[in-house]
Amino acid sequence: MGPHTIRGARFALRLRPIWGGRSPFLVNKVFCHKGCRMLSSVALNLIELGHFAAYLAFFVAIIQALAPLAARVLKTPSLRMISVNAAPLVFLLTTVGIVTIVYSFLTNNFSVLYVANNSNTHLPIFYKVAALWGGHRGSLYLWVWIMTAYTAAVAYHGRSRYPERLAVIMAVQGALISGFFGLVLFLSDPFTRVFPIPPQGQNMNPLLQDPGMVIHPPMLYMGYVGFSIPFAFAMTALLTNWKSELWIGHTRRWSLIAWGFLTMGIVFGAWWSYYVLGWGGYWGWDPVENASFMPWLMGTALIHSISVQERRRMLHTWNIFLIITTFALSLLGTFLVRSGVLASVHTFSAAPGQGIYLLSFMVVVLTVAFAVFLWKGGYQRAEESFISPLSRESMFIWNNVIFTIACACVLLGTLYPLFLQAATGARISVGPPYFDLVMVPIFLVMLVVMAIGPLVSWRKANLAKLRTRLILPVVVAIALGIAVRLIWGAVYWTAPVAIGLVTFVAATIVANVGRAVWARKQQRKESFPRAFANTFLGNRRHYGGMIVHVGILVMAIGLVGSGLFKTSKLVMMAPGDVLHLAHVQVRFDGVHPVRGPDYNAMEGVLTILNNGAHLYPQQRVFFGSPMKVTRPSVNSNLLRDVYVDIGSQHDGKWEIHLFINPLVNFIWLGGGIVLSGLAFSLSDRLGRRRKLAVGSEALPSHS
C-alpha cells in the first residue's frame, strides 16, 4: 500500500518490453491519461479490500459462533438470530476476498506475494484462476471459503426445515470457520504484499498445470469440508437434545453430498496422478492419498449406518461417533497434507510452522466434540431393539465393522512410521506391498457383504428365501471364477476370487432388480420398460444405492485388471525401432521440439502398429524452473491403455518407458456410475415433494 507500491509498479513497467503482456495495473501515464492512472493504483491495491473483507469475515464468524451462547447467558433469545444472519454475510465477505485474489492473479499483480510465488505472465488464464489453490496459502483460503459456502447453504436450507436449531448449527460452523480463518489470516495470509514488486512471478508448480489438478483440490475440499455439516448437526443434536427423527434425515443427505464430492476428488486425484505424473499408475498408497482415503472409508461406513438409525431407530451413539471420526479424519487429512509432516509426492505446499496451529486446532475440536459426546451422548439412544442377527441392520453393522477396520489399518500404516521416528528415531517404510497385502482381503470381504446385504430384509430375514435367492448368484460366481482362472492362468489367486466376488454382487443386484421389475410387471400389467423405469423411480434411494454398487463393481474390475496385469518395459530406442509388449507393437519415430505457453518441450512420436494411432509423450522444461517434467501420452480403449513416457537421450537413443495397463478406463467409468447413482439417490426428496404436492391438491376433492 501507499506510495512505495506505486513506485514499484513503475519499476515493473520499465521491464515491460522484456516479457510483454498487458496488465491493467501496469498502465502508466505514458499510455494513458490521468484518470486511468488512478484506476491502475485502485486495481493494484484492490487486494487490500479483500484482505479487509477477510478480517471482517473472521470477526463476524466469531460473533456467529458466540451469539447463541450470548443469547443463553443474557437470556435474550432474539440474539440467536444473529448467528443465522451472520452466515450469508461471512460467505459474502469471504467471497470478496477470493474474488480479489483471483483478480490479482488475472492482472499479474505480483505485489501480492502469493501471486508472485504461484503465477507468471505466461501462465494460461485457465491456470491463473486455478493457481488460487496451487499453493499452500490459497488452498487454505479456498478451504475456508468452501466452508462458508456450505454454511450459507445450510442457513438457507434450514430456514424453514429446522429453524429452531439452526442458530446452534451455525454457531458450530462459525467456530470452525473462525478457527480456520485464524490460521489463514495470522499464519498463512494469502493477501501479504511484497516490495519491491518482482517484475515477473515464479511459475505455478508445473505438475499442477493440468485440468485434473484444477478439479481435484476443490472437489476434495468440498468433500472434507462437507463432513463438517454432519458434525455440526451431531453437535447440535447433542447440545439441544434434538430428537433423532428430526435431524438424522438431513444429516444423511449432507453426508451423501460430502461423500460424493470426496469420491469425485479422490477419483480426479487418481486420474491426475495417472495422466500427469508419468509413473504408469494411479494409486500408490502414498501418505497423502491415504489421508483422503481414510475419511472416505469412515464416510462410507457413515452413509450406510445412518440408514439404520433412520429406518430402525438404533445405532444413535455409534453414528455420532462415526460423524465425529469422519470429520476428525478430514481435519487430519488437511493437517497431514498442509503441515509437511509427511514425506509424500503430493506435499507441494508444505508449511511446517502452521502444523502446530492445525494440530492444536484439531485437538481442541476433538476434545470439545468428544467431551460433548460423553456428556450428552446418553440422550441420543436406540429406541428399538435388535431382533435377529440375520437382518439388514446386522449387515450394515458388519459393513461398519469392515470399513472401520480398513480405516484403522490405513491409519496405522500411515502414521506408525511417523510415531516410530519421533519416539525412537528408527525409520521404517510402509508402502504399497504392505497395504496391498492387508487391504485386498478386506476389500474382498467387503464385496461379500455388499452382495448379501441388499438381499436381507430389515428386522428379520427369512433364511429359506435368502438361500434360494443366493443359489444362482453363487453358482454363476463360482463358474466365472473358474473361467477366469482358466483364461488367465494361475498367476494370482486374487484375480479369480475378486472377479468371482464381483460377479456374485452383480448377480445379486441383477436378480434383485429383475425380481422387483417382474413383480411390478405382473401386478400392474405394465410393459417391461415401463415397469423397469417405475421400479427405479419409485424407490430412488434404494436403486440409486444399487447403481452406486454397480459403479464400485466396475471400478473393482478396473482395479483388479490394472493392478495385477499391468506390464511395462523400459528401453533405449533409436528412431525406427519397434518394441513388442503384451501383443502391442510400438514404433518410435523420433522426436521434435515443441513450445507451449509457459514451457519448452521435447516431444517424442510413437506409432502403435496394431491400430495406427500415434503417441506424443513429452519432456517439458517450464520457464523459471530447472525441473524436467515428463508428460506421458496414452492411447486407450475400453480394454487397455498404451501408456508411454519419454526420458533422456544417450548416443542418439531415447529412453522409452512403455506400459500396457489393462482396464484402466473401467476405473473412471465406475467413478462416473457411482456419481450418477448418488445423484439419482439424492433426487429422491424432490420427486417425493412433487408427488406430495399433487397429492395435497387431490385431497380436498376426496373429502
Added chain:
Amino acid sequence: MKRLLLLGFLWAWLIPALGATIVHESTLHRREIAIAEKLRCTVCQAESLAVSQAGIARDMRKLIRQKLRAGETPAQIKAYFVDRYGDYILLKPPFDPLGAILWVWPFALVAAFGGVAIAVMRRRARAPLPPSAPELDPEDRARVEALTRQE
C-alpha cells in the same frame, strides 16, 4: 428366457478378461521390477524404486539387474540393500520388534471389532429398551406427526 438373459449379462463380465492379456514370460525386466517395487527410492518422498525417475533409483535398478544376471536370488538382493540402507528401504516392513505391530494390528482389529459387534448385537437382542429418551416438546411432536401423516 429370463434365465438366459441373466446368464448372458453375467458372462459379459468376462469381456474384460480379453483385455488383461497376460505375459507369461519371466523376463529380466519383470523380475527386476518385481524387486524394485518392494524397495523404496531413498531420496524420493514416497516412491518405490520401480516408479521413481530419480537418478539414484535408475542406478539401483541397474544394480538389481546386474545382480539378477549374476544369478543372485531376490532374497539375496533385498538383503544386500537392507545391509546398506537398513530396514527403511523395505516398503513392506519386516516382522521384527519394530514392525510387528503393523502385522498384528489387522488381526487385533478383526478380533476386537468383530467381538464387539457380536456382543452388542447379542446384548441388544436381549436387553429391554431404555425408557430414557426425554419426552418430545409439543411442537416437535406436532412436526413428527405432521411428517408421519405425509408419509
